[in-house]
Amino acid sequence: MDQITILSGKGGTGKTTLTAALTSIAENAVFCDNDVDAANLHLILQPKVKEEHSFDSGWVVSVNEEKCNSCRICEDYCRFDAIHYNEKEKIEINPFQCEGCRLCERVCPVQAITSIKNKNNYWYVSDTRFGPFVHAKMGPGEENSGKLVTQVRKKAIEIARNINAKFIINDGPAGIGCPVIASLAGTGKVVIVIEPTLSGLHDAQRLVDLVRMFNIQIYAVINKYDINEKVTRNIEKYLQENAISVIGKIPFHTDLVKAMIVKKTIIEYNPESEISGIIRSIWEKINNN
Amino acid sequence: MSIKIAIASGKGGTGKTTVSVNLYYFMQEYWSKNIQLVDCDVEEPNDIIFFPEAVKNTEDEVTHLIPEIDTNKCTFCRKCVEYCEFNAIVVIPPAKFAEVNASLCHSCGACSVACQDHAITEKPLLIGKVTRYSTGSGNGLLEGRLKIGSAMQTMVIRKLKKEPDIKNDIIIYDSPPGTSCPVVITVANADYIILVTEPTPFGLHDLKLTIDMLKAIDKPYGVIVNKAGLGNEEIYEFLEKENIELLGKIPYHKGYAAKYAIGGLLKNIPEKFKNYYIEIIDKLKNKLS
Numbered sequence: 001m002d003q004i005t006i007l008s009g010k011g012g013t014g015k016t017t018l019t020a021a022l023t024s025i026a027e028n029a030v031f032c033d034n035d036v037d038a039a040n041l042h043l044i045l046q047p048k049v050k051e052e053h054s055f056d057s058g059w060v061v062s063v064n065e066e067k068c069n070s071c072r073i074c075e076d077y078c079r080f081d082a083i084h085y086n087e088k089e090k091i092e093i094n095p096f097q098c099e100g101c102r103l104c105e106r107v108c109p110v111q112a113i114t115s116i117k118n119k120n121n122y123w124y125v126s127d128t129r130f131g132p133f134v135h136a137k138m139g140p141g142e143e144n145s146g147k148l149v150t151q152v153r154k155k156a157i158e159i160a161r162n163i164n165a166k167f168i169i170n171d172g173p174a175g176i177g178c179p180v181i182a183s184l185a186g187t188g189k190v191v192i193v194i195e196p197t198l199s200g201l202h203d204a205q206r207l208v209d210l211v212r213m214f215n216i217q218i219y220a221v222i223n224k225y226d227i228n229e230k231v232t233r234n235i236e237k238y239l240q241e242n243a244i245s246v247i248g249k250i251p252f253h254t255d256l257v258k259a260m261i262v263k264k265t266i267i268e269y270n271p272e273s274e275i276s277g278i279i280r281s282i283w284e285k286i287n288n289n
Numbered sequence: 290m291s292i293k294i295a296i297a298s299g300k301g302g303t304g305k306t307t308v309s310v311n312l313y314y315f316m317q318e319y320w321s322k323n324i325q326l327v328d329c330d331v332e333e334p335n336d337i338i339f340f341p342e343a344v345k346n347t348e349d350e351v352t353h354l355i356p357e358i359d360t361n362k363c364t365f366c367r368k369c370v371e372y373c374e375f376n377a378i379v380v381i382p383p384a385k386f387a388e389v390n391a392s393l394c395h396s397c398g399a400c401s402v403a404c405q406d407h408a409i410t411e412k413p414l415l416i417g418k419v420t421r422y423s424t425g426s427g428n429g430l431l432e433g434r435l436k437i438g439s440a441m442q443t444m445v446i447r448k449l450k451k452e453p454d455i456k457n458d459i460i461i462y463d464s465p466p467g468t469s470c471p472v473v474i475t476v477a478n479a480d481y482i483i484l485v486t487e488p489t490p491f492g493l494h495d496l497k498l499t500i501d502m503l504k505a506i507d508k509p510y511g512v513i514v515n516k517a518g519l520g521n522e523e524i525y526e527f528l529e530k531e532n533i534e535l536l537g538k539i540p541y542h543k544g545y546a547a548k549y550a551i552g553g554l555l556k557n558i559p560e561k562f563k564n565y566y567i568e569i570i571d572k573l574k575n576k577l578s
Contacts, residue, residue, distance in 0.1 A: 043494055096506055140505045178334075198550065230551070
């Protein structure tokens with residue numbers, strides 16, 4: 001079983017558009033949306049949800065004001081600047097600054113602080129017209145996105161083993177931080193989608209350095225390559241120097257947006273188009289190199 | 290007190306950086322020269338690309354404290370393991386093994402409180418950099434940059450937001466994409482949030498997620514639709530129905546995209562684009578000053 005993860009560093013370069021197109025080409029595959037905090041692949045795949053699971057999104061801390069004697073010990077210990085006292089000398093905990101380490105609860109001499117598990121994240125197992133799909137929805141402003149990525153991937157692997165699938169295709173998150181790191185462990189191949197802008201190149205370089213730490217095979221796709229062909233050439237030069245093969249160059253075309261609007265992949269929307277041909281050849285190259 | 294404006298988006302690649310850089314530039318002319326730009330997208334900081342003549346003034350390392358366990362003093366009682374909410378400590382008593390996994394540690398200090406044997410000392414680990422640049426006019430750019438391989442992006446953003454405020458009238462925070470903890474920390478102390486979106490199904494979907502997050506933390510916001518004309522009209526219907534302020538519409542323009550590509554956003558800005566930003570600044574001034 002091959003695990004293929006589509007990443008980009010910079011957001012908005014076309015990860016999900018490419019992933020969606022691959023879902024309509026790949027046979028015997030399981031699909032998994034690793035971009036849990038701004039998931040989009042479900043908008044195209046229109047999943048029929050079969051299972052819904054809640055997922056811990058950290059601790060919610062609350063204070064018993066009657067017990068609290070305003071000693072301020074918790075404030076001294078908190079390293080995240082989450083505890084403050086208001087003008088009335090009453091303790092206030094900012095849930096969006098809180099990391100959920102529970103140290104305040106442990107140091108409180110009068111046991112005025114308690115935490116409960118917040119289950120504001122969800123993950124789903126679904127059916128789609130192209131095959132099984134595991135995806136998630138994070139509660140607004142929640143943490144633990146890395147752990148949620150690990151959870152959806154674990155389920156996708158389990159399903160792939162059960163049905164003897166040949167591929168898992170992961171739509172990855174933007175950036176290079178914890179959700180991306182969580183999306184890399186155990187992945188066999190990474191496809192980096194780069195747009196020909198200085199930002200796109202800069203961000204791809206940081207991503208390549210990260211992926212190399214995991215010793216994973218990297219392929220590159222240059223999307224909207226005709227927006228600036230000079231920058232495209234610089235990107236090709238960088239990739240060549242780093243022994244990364246360019247497995248496809250996709251031109252800018254409004255068909256891609258039109259397909260998205262009618263909730264179709266580009267392969268379904270216009271199978272005979274130049275872009276569909278390029279993406280089919282990208283899929284072949286991922287599998288034959 | 291300075292006015293703090295955060296630029297966020299949910300979906301990546303909608304134009305956060307373009308809007309941040311342009312507002313920083315035009316606000317100097319149409320609002321105040323006492324303005325600073327802060328790049329909080331520490332995983333992929335790109336603002337600097339648009340200031341090719343910027344001069345680096347200072348560069349500070351961002352570290353966080355990682356505990357080290359002295360196995361000569363450790364009694365292998367496992368109390369630190371019990372206190373650690375991030376599963377970052379492994380203690381195996383029969384093997385006299387006790388170690389901290391630095392990549393999981395959030396540096397909360399709970400294990401040091403737990404340890405009764407004085408076996409834990411904390412040592413700094415590099416997780417990123419904070420750099421100050423001068424940009425010719427304005428108070429310059431403050432940039433956070435996550436060390437590649439580190440999963441501690443929120444810690445770098447926290448550090449960035451603690452930097453001494455050099456009495457700016459206005460501070461602009463360029464936020465990372467998504468809706469989870471790094472975004473929340475970026476917008477947490479902002480007076481107003483500008484959401485940059487694009488008129489596509491992906492753009493609208495992620496805008497809704499971001500609005501849910503802002504409602505949860507109770508922050509005022511308005512929307513800029515970038516790349517107008519590229520997708521469909523659904524986004525405008527949504528904004529009208531929900532009574533959300535549309536601050537401005539910036540049309541998709543291939544020539545402008547090409548300027549973005551080479552980092553030339555602030556060179557020979559077409560009059561039309563300048564006017565879009567002046568209008569947006571007027572609205573913000575009425576609201577915030």
